[in-house]
Amino acid sequence: MTNDSSTIDVAIGPHRLEGSLFLPQDPRGLIIFAHGSGSSRFSPRNRYVAERLLAQGFACLLFDLLTAEEGDYRRNVFDIPLLGARVIEAIAWAGAESDVSRLPIGLFGASTGAAAALTAAAEEPRVAAVVSRGGRPDLAGDALRRVQAPTLLIVGGLDYGVIELNRSAQQSLSCRNRLDIVPGATHLFEEPGTLESVVERATKWFIDHLDATRDE
Template sequence: MSQSPILREVSVGASGLPGTLALPPACGGLVIFAHGSGSSRLSPRNTHVARQLNGHGFATLLFDLLTVPEAEDRRNVFDIPLLGTRVAEALQWVAREEDLSALPIGLFGASTGAAAALVAAALAPDLVKAVVSRGGRPDLAGEALASVAAPTLLIVGGLDREVLDLNRAAQRRMQCPTSLVVVPGATHLFEEPGTLDAVVSAAVGWFAKHLAGA
């Protein structure tokens, strides 16, 4: 049975954004999460995925992308350049932390957070080794899509048809290695039995492949 990870409450970036860092023994990499609109670092789906990643030997960082006053302005929730900058600040914060700086980094973005993760990957190609999008809106990353170098996995529910079309269109614009996984019977939030487990399986495989050799 794997050991439980060490949990640390941290302040991320210049804005001191609250975050939770989980460090399992013998980390094979660090995955930074970017939550979607209307969510936070406490997102139950992201925390579930994070725990599963911890069990497979990956450290995880879940943090709020906005301060409390910023989050009260709904425009900020959809400000992808701002959110992408916050993820990039988290990358720089990790690079300055002595016990984290040597770990290869992946990004896991959900919904609009996927666009923020891709913007950050374009801003910091030397730091990001892999990206996973869950039910994401990569199209919202705009011109940054063509600048993403990190191998990117797009996971979409088979019943989330509009978002699936947007992901296919975004994938065609990307120059990096990409893969699209469609989870049968899943809607946008992957609430159906077994669908979130399919997300976990795909994400673990992607990070194991692209972070282990980084």
């Protein structure tokens, strides 16, 4: 975390979902993260991405999509409509928080969280951009056709099967979109330099689309 930023523990929406808001001085936008199955707001990869986005002036919200009790039921982890609704709750929460209420919103989804982010974007016109990291956008189903926010799909070049699922999902998107394949990366982007490549691509996407929204 940078010296001129702060981290605030927050509770999101009626379910009081636990979260952390990373807040720089004079933020240029808010990035809401949707983690994948079996993960949480403490995802080390998402927190790394958040810290890098924070350094570029973006506020970042990482939160648990499920309560502790809900997480005990495996089916909830893959309930995309439920997870998408929780992302919408986070967007509504942000709209009522004075520190971030006027900021353009981007969504960053990983794995199944990408489907949740796209499901939310299909319902929420306040979403200005979406980035998927190693995501399963195909799980968003018919919602893909209603997404209007520019969407970047990032997949590892060695993430066989998921590449094809992303290509298939891309065909359902009518918004501005792009599929980026990171050479030499597997699903979790654990190889040297691959997560940094994700950050660079995501940062540029958010700068291009959130800054444009703020300037309107």
